[in-house]
Structure formats: structure tokens, C-alpha cells
Amino acid sequence: MEQFLRTPIKELIERFPDVGRILDAYGIGCVPCSVGTCLLADIVEIHNLSEEEERKLLGRIAAVLFPGQDVPLPVTKRSRPAGPRKISYSPPVKRLVEEHKVIMRFVALIPLIARAFDPDSEEHRRLIIEGVDFIRSYADRFHHAKEEDILFGYFDPNLDILKVMHEDHRKGREHVKSLVDAMDRRDREGVAANLSGYAAVLTEHIKKEDEILYPWMDRNLSTRQVGEMFAKFQEVDRKFEEASRKYEEFVDDIESKFNTVAEVTR
Amino acid sequence: MSGFSGCPGSRTIEFNNVDAPDGSTTAKVPSQLRQWPIQLHLVSPEAPYFKGADVLLAADCVPFAMGNFHGDFLKGKSLAIACPKLDGGQDAYVEKIRALCDEAQINTLTVVIMQVPCCRGLLSLAVQASQKSQRKVPIRYVVVGLQGDVLQDGWVE
Numbered sequence: 001m002e003q004f005l006r007t008p009i010k011e012l013i014e015r016f017p018d019v020g021r022i023l024d025a026y027g028i029g030c031v032p033c034s035v036g037t038c039l040l041a042d043i044v045e046i047h048n049l050s051e052e053e054e055r056k057l058l059g060r061i062a063a064v065l066f067p068g069q070d071v072p073l074p075v076t077k078r079s080r081p082a083g084p085r086k087i088s089y090s091p092p093v094k095r096l097v098e099e100h101k102v103i104m105r106f107v108a109l110i111p112l113i114a115r116a117f118d119p120d121s122e123e124h125r126r127l128i129i130e131g132v133d134f135i136r137s138y139a140d141r142f143h144h145a146k147e148e149d150i151l152f153g154y155f156d157p158n159l160d161i162l163k164v165m166h167e168d169h170r171k172g173r174e175h176v177k178s179l180v181d182a183m184d185r186r187d188r189e190g191v192a193a194n195l196s197g198y199a200a201v202l203t204e205h206i207k208k209e210d211e212i213l214y215p216w217m218d219r220n221l222s223t224r225q226v227g228e229m230f231a232k233f234q235e236v237d238r239k240f241e242e243a244s245r246k247y248e249e250f251v252d253d254i255e256s257k258f259n260t261v262a263e264v265t266r
Numbered sequence: 267m268s269g270f271s272g273c274p275g276s277r278t279i280e281f282n283n284v285d286a287p288d289g290s291t292t293a294k295v296p297s298q299l300r301q302w303p304i305q306l307h308l309v310s311p312e313a314p315y316f317k318g319a320d321v322l323l324a325a326d327c328v329p330f331a332m333g334n335f336h337g338d339f340l341k342g343k344s345l346a347i348a349c350p351k352l353d354g355g356q357d358a359y360v361e362k363i364r365a366l367c368d369e370a371q372i373n374t375l376t377v378v379i380m381q382v383p384c385c386r387g388l389l390s391l392a393v394q395a396s397q398k399s400q401r402k403v404p405i406r407y408v409v410v411g412l413q414g415d416v417l418q419d420g421w422v423e
Binding site: 089091094227228234 | 404421
């Protein structure tokens with residue numbers, strides 16, 4: 001069993017598809033992850049199941065890996081006892097989650113923007129330019145200045161889960177670059193495809209961060225580190241105060257334009 | 267176990283009188299206290315040990331209920347203690363906690379209280395002080411059961 005706990009999850013699911021189905025039943029969504037380098041042992045730890053649930057999950061996985069055999073189950077690392085399933089974030093991490101809501105309100109409008117996009121309309125082209133500016137300035141520069149440069153800085157950069165998150169960020173940036181190229185070519189399908197691609201990457205990525213990564217990080221940060229991070233985030237907020245207000249107003253405006261308000265209440 | 271059915275903070279309860287199993291008979295547990303005084307009326311927000319510190323505000327009863335209070339909570343922190351039920355002059359407490367946030371520029375405030383309802387008052391004082399302060403500080407709260415177990419541990423929103 002130990003060797004499988006040290007196996008990257010994508011490799012394990014490719015060899016034993018039932019493992020993916022079992023993880024899915026426990027709300028652990030590794031199957032659609034395109035990176036899949038996290039080790040099974042780390043995944044079990046990061047999801048912070050109760051001890052009983054964890055034993056059941058490992059028992060079911062062992063039954064797939066070693067059918068008909070009685071395999072002793074390993075004891076995994078526990079940073080803190082599993083708490084109630086309702087997620088409670090530390091104040092700085094909560095701030096990042098609030099910013100995710102703004103980003104997700106924009107992402108929720110992407111299908112409408114993509115459907116309506118006319119490459120010959122000056123107004124539509126301007127909307128895409130403003131949307132790209134929102135992504136690059138609010139999501140990438142302002143939000144990631146805190147997330148990548150400060151929060152992730154408290155953890156080992158070689159952690160598989162962080163590599164997965166950086167890879168998602170890279171994919172998002174690649175879609176934005178291709179989106180701009182497609183718009184310059186007045187390629188309607190290219191614009192729509194890259195908008196949708198960006199929306200898909202971000203939706204899955206933010207869900208992973210809000211529900212799995214951030215709670216795990218919070219469990220592993222000391223009180224001292226939470227306070228330091230809070231102060232550093234306030235500095236970034238002060239620096240970007242005017243810009244962040246402008247981009248939040250941009251999302252308000254396009255919601256009014258499309259006469260819709262995204263339901264992002266997580 | 268006996269008593270009256272009134273205030274849970276004053277109800278008489280006798281726990282299992284068998285000594286709790288631990289290794290305390292073989293090793294002396296070092297104190298993690300880094301300062302004096304500790305009572306909230308007596309401490310000064312200007313004291314050097316509060317500058318930029320992680321501050322622990324503990325209800326008076328907590329260290330007696332928790333077997334490992336020093337190791338689990340006091341270590342690395344500056345301390346103030348108070349009782350929101352019995353102490354007088356609690357306006358001064360609010361002002362003092364505000365000064366810790368604004369003037370001592372503390373890093374965090376951890377409020378550890380007992381599960382009895384009257385102890386919630388200490389957390390309320392901390393929240394009031396935070397609302398009055400210009401400088402915001404993360405406030406963590408920990409609720410401890412009568413026999414020392416941690417019942418809740420979270421951050422004030």
C-alpha cells in the first residue's frame with residue numbers, strides 16, 4: 001500500500017480507474033485535474049477527512065489495488081483534527097476568497113460575452129480589451145500579488161499542490177494571450193474558444209483553492225504567520241486601492257449591461 | 267455531580283476524581299510566561315513585550331482547565347488575563363485592547379475563553395475594541411470546555 005501512497009494520482013487513476021471514482025465519492029475531484037502529480041498520501045492529508053472517513057476511503061482504495069487481500073492500512077499525517085465541514089478561513093485568506101467572488105462574477109458573464117461577440121463591433125472589441133485588463137490587472141497582478149507572492153511564500157515551492165496551482169495560473173495566462181491574438185485577427189471562434197477555456201480553468205481552479213488548498217494552508221499556518229500575512233495584504237490593498245475599486249465597478253457595470261447578477265455566494 | 271440549575275458559569279460540578287494520566291510526574295514542564303504583570307488592569311500597552319506581539323487574552327479560568335495551556339497557547343505570545351463576569355472597570359479593558367491594536371501595533375490577538383456563557387463577554391470586549399481601533403488586527407478565538415478540551419477554534423469575521 002505504501003508504494004501506492006507515494007504514486008502520482010494521475011498515474012494511479014490511469015492504472016486503476018475505480019480509484020478515481022472512489023475519490024470522487026468522497027468529494028475529492030482529482031479525475032478532471034490535468035496535472036495530477038499530487039501523491040495519494042498528500043491528497044488524503046490535504047482533504048482533512050475525519051479519521052473514520054479516511055480509514056473507509058483507504059480501505060476501499062486498498063480493495064481496488066489488492067483485490068481479495070487483507071492489506072494493513074497506513075496511518076497518514078494529520079496537521080490538526082478534522083473539524084466541521086463548514087470552512088472557516090483566517091482573515092487574510094478570507095480576503096482572497098472575497099476576491100475570488102469578484103473574479104467568478106466576471107467568469108459567470110463570459111458565456112454571454114462570448115455568445116454576443118461580434119468581431120466587427122468596436123463596442124464588443126472594447127469590452128474584450130477591458131475584460132483582459134480586468135484579468136491581467138485585478139486577477140493576475142492584484143490578487144496574485146497576495147496569493148502567489150505572499151501566501152504561497154509560506155510553503156515549500158516544491159509541493160505538488162502548488163505546482164498544480166501555478167500550472168493553472170499559466171494555463172489561464174496562455175488563454176488570455178491567445179484571446180488577444182484571436183481578437184487582433186478578428187477570429188470570432190478563437191475569441192469564444194479562449195474565453196470559454198479561461199472560464200473553465202478558472203472555475204475549477206478557484207473551487208480547488210477555496211475548498212481544498214486554502215483550508216489546508218490555514219490549518220498549517222501559525223497564528224504569527226496569519227498576522228504577518230494580514231499586515232502584508234493590507235499594504236497591497238492600500239497600493240491597489242483605487243485600481244481594485246475600479247475593477248469591481250467594471251464587473252458591476254458589465255453585470256448591468258448584460259442585465260444579470262452572477263450567483264457567487266460560496 | 268450535583269448543584270443548582272442556574273448560571274452554568276457558577277454551577278457546581280465534580281469531575282471524575284481519578285488523576286488524569288500524563289507524564290508530568292517525570293518531567294518538570296517549563297513556564298512559557300515571558301512577562302509580568304499579566305492582569306489586564308495592570309498591564310501597560312506601552313510595555314515592550316507587547317510591541318508587534320502575538321497577544322493572548324485568556325479568561326482567568328482557562329489555564330486551570332487546560333492541562334497544556336503553556337505549550338498549546340502561551341508559547342511565543344504576550345499575555346493578558348481577565349474575567350468578564352467578575353472584573354470591574356471593563357471600559358478600561360476595551361480602551362486597553364484598542365491601545366494594543368493601535369499603539370502597540372500587535373500582530374494578532376488570540377482570545378481564549380471557557381465554554382460558559384458569561385465568558386463570551388471577553389470576546390465581545392475584544393471585538394468592541396477592534397471596532398474602535400484604527401488599525402485592524404486578526405482576532406482568533408478559542409473556546410475551552412470545562413475539562414480542558416478545545417471546543418471551537420476560529421477567526422472573528
